[in-house]
Amino acid sequence: MGRHTMVYRGSLKSCNYACSYCPFSKRRMSAQELDADRGHWMQFIRSFVKQKRQYAKNWGIRALLVAPYGEALVHPWYWEGLALASSLDGMDAVGAQTNLGFAVKQMAGRFADAGGVFEKLKLVAAFHPQMATVQEFSQRVRQLQELGVTVSAGAVGAPENIGLVRQLQKALPEGVHLWINKMDGLRRAYTEDEKKAFAEIDPYVFREWMPPAADVSKCQGRIFVEADGRLRTCPLGPVLGQGWQDICRESQNRRPPGVPQPVCRRSVCTCHLAYSGRDDFMNQVLFGPYPLFRIPRKPRAAFFDIAGTLVPKPGSGKAGKVPVPVLEGLNVLSLEKTALFFATTMPYPTAMACCASVRKMFRGGVFAAGAHLVFNYPDGSRKEHYYYLDESCRQYLEGVKGVYRFRILDYQHGGRSYKLTLLRTSKRPWSLQEAHTVFQSLPVSCQGHLRYFVEGNCMQIVAAQADKAAGVKMLCSWLGVPLAEAVAAGDSAEDAGMLALCGVS
Numbered sequence: 001m002g003r004h005t006m007v008y009r010g011s012l013k014s015c016n017y018a019c020s021y022c023p024f025s026k027r028r029m030s031a032q033e034l035d036a037d038r039g040h041w042m043q044f045i046r047s048f049v050k051q052k053r054q055y056a057k058n059w060g061i062r063a064l065l066v067a068p069y070g071e072a073l074v075h076p077w078y079w080e081g082l083a084l085a086s087s088l089d090g091m092d093a094v095g096a097q098t099n100l101g102f103a104v105k106q107m108a109g110r111f112a113d114a115g116g117v118f119e120k121l122k123l124v125a126a127f128h129p130q131m132a133t134v135q136e137f138s139q140r141v142r143q144l145q146e147l148g149v150t151v152s153a154g155a156v157g158a159p160e161n162i163g164l165v166r167q168l169q170k171a172l173p174e175g176v177h178l179w180i181n182k183m184d185g186l187r188r189a190y191t192e193d194e195k196k197a198f199a200e201i202d203p204y205v206f207r208e209w210m211p212p213a214a215d216v217s218k219c220q221g222r223i224f225v226e227a228d229g230r231l232r233t234c235p236l237g238p239v240l241g242q243g244w245q246d247i248c249r250e251s252q253n254r255r256p257p258g259v260p261q262p263v264c265r266r267s268v269c270t271c272h273l274a275y276s277g278r279d280d281f282m283n284q285v286l287f288g289p290y291p292l293f294r295i296p297r298k299p300r301a302a303f304f305d306i307a308g309t310l311v312p313k314p315g316s317g318k319a320g321k322v323p324v325p326v327l328e329g330l331n332v333l334s335l336e337k338t339a340l341f342f343a344t345t346m347p348y349p350t351a352m353a354c355c356a357s358v359r360k361m362f363r364g365g366v367f368a369a370g371a372h373l374v375f376n377y378p379d380g381s382r383k384e385h386y387y388y389l390d391e392s393c394r395q396y397l398e399g400v401k402g403v404y405r406f407r408i409l410d411y412q413h414g415g416r417s418y419k420l421t422l423l424r425t426s427k428r429p430w431s432l433q434e435a436h437t438v439f440q441s442l443p444v445s446c447q448g449h450l451r452y453f454v455e456g457n458c459m460q461i462v463a464a465q466a467d468k469a470a471g472v473k474m475l476c477s478w479l480g481v482p483l484a485e486a487v488a489a490g491d492s493a494e495d496a497g498m499l500a501l502c503g504v505s
Helices: 031-059 076-086 104-113 134-146 159-171 192-201 203-209 281-287 324-335 348-354 391-404 432-440 468-479 493-502
Strands: 004-010 061-066 093-098 121-127 150-156 178-181 222-226 301-304 339-343 364-367 372-376 382-386 407-413 416-423 450-455 458-463 486-489
Touching (some): 004 031, 031 076, 061 076, 076 093, 104 134, 134 150, 134 159, 150 159, 159 178, 159 192, 178 192, 178 203, 192 203, 203 324, 281 324, 281 486, 301 468, 324 339, 339 468, 348 364, 372 468, 391 407, 391 416, 391 432, 432 450, 432 458, 468 493, 486 493
Parallel strands (some): 004 061, 004 222, 061 093, 121 150, 150 178, 301 339, 301 486
Antiparallel strands (some): 364 372, 372 382, 407 416, 416 458, 450 458
């Protein structure tokens, strides 16, 4: 199971700021309401601490984000609860959305006294120019960084504030990313000059310009918890159906296997909390396993499967066309000087034809399921490696192709085979059992040097040592990049080793 985020919404609906555009600045919660909010939060935290193992096992929860309707971090109980969560084994990150309008030293002291782990604390901080100066905001970011806290800073993309936001970017400590949120209520489209200006500040802002179509199947990476214990897939989505228990009542039940996913009636994911936590592979490539914290990953190398990842699979009606959000993600990676590589079961010529629109962005890749590696240097020179097959394999298969009803596609370099495809008609795809039977019929002297896998009506045969994971290792060594600084994306069993190696699914 992947690494997922639980998002606590809670009952807090007031803020210490009084921004003119914000509805939560218009009301103050009473002492009684704040006591109730504290009770909800601490009840949730007690449940979270008690059942963390269950959450990790059943849902893969390894991060907790507080994303209330107001400002949580002016209240000490949120710091104490986050500290308890951060101290749990298996928790990678805890944090909150905040305006940074709190006393840093005082609240950090509360966090430390409660056993908090500063290195796990990640704050999503929004700059509010009506309530804080650039200097005040950037200084608080600096203070938190000095404590070991990771901060991502952001601002609303108000066109009239472009100059001020540029000042903020210059004032922030080195390495702190400044994200831009699209301005709600602008009542007009952004001009191309405005889009360009904000993209220069935040190259990831394209995600705000083009919200993805709603797709509940991609909503497994996070779960939202209301104060009363109701669970949602996102703040805009439906309450999860019958069979889910109120986690605030400390039930250890999980959703029964037969309960279907809820139906999302939204046409698009229109807010960051909705789209950023989705299981879209580009989210994790750009921002790691917990993209809701808005901390860019900036990998040094990225490896992409082609069919089903970079481009839709054949038969989808859109095969061969890179979707615009994926293309924009590739553009950002290129801007960040990430070395891009393909990682595909396709041979090199087929892959280049399939990805003609983006191939110039890539430095080479893993082709033919790892049997052919290509590394292009900036000066135009190239380094290649092949894993070749024994000629006796091809000779034997020629003798049985009529029995098993296939024809052979032989991919060669220098007169030597590096991949064999046993092709059938689309109406007669290979079963795993049939493929196994053919492979087992090969001479024993061949079997130990080969491996096979099935892709629909194709049975693929390559050298035993050829696979995507081995190819990624070799290309990273040629590039001089540690595997910890590489990412990968794919959607098939052939990608499993590569994904485990780089940690992105």
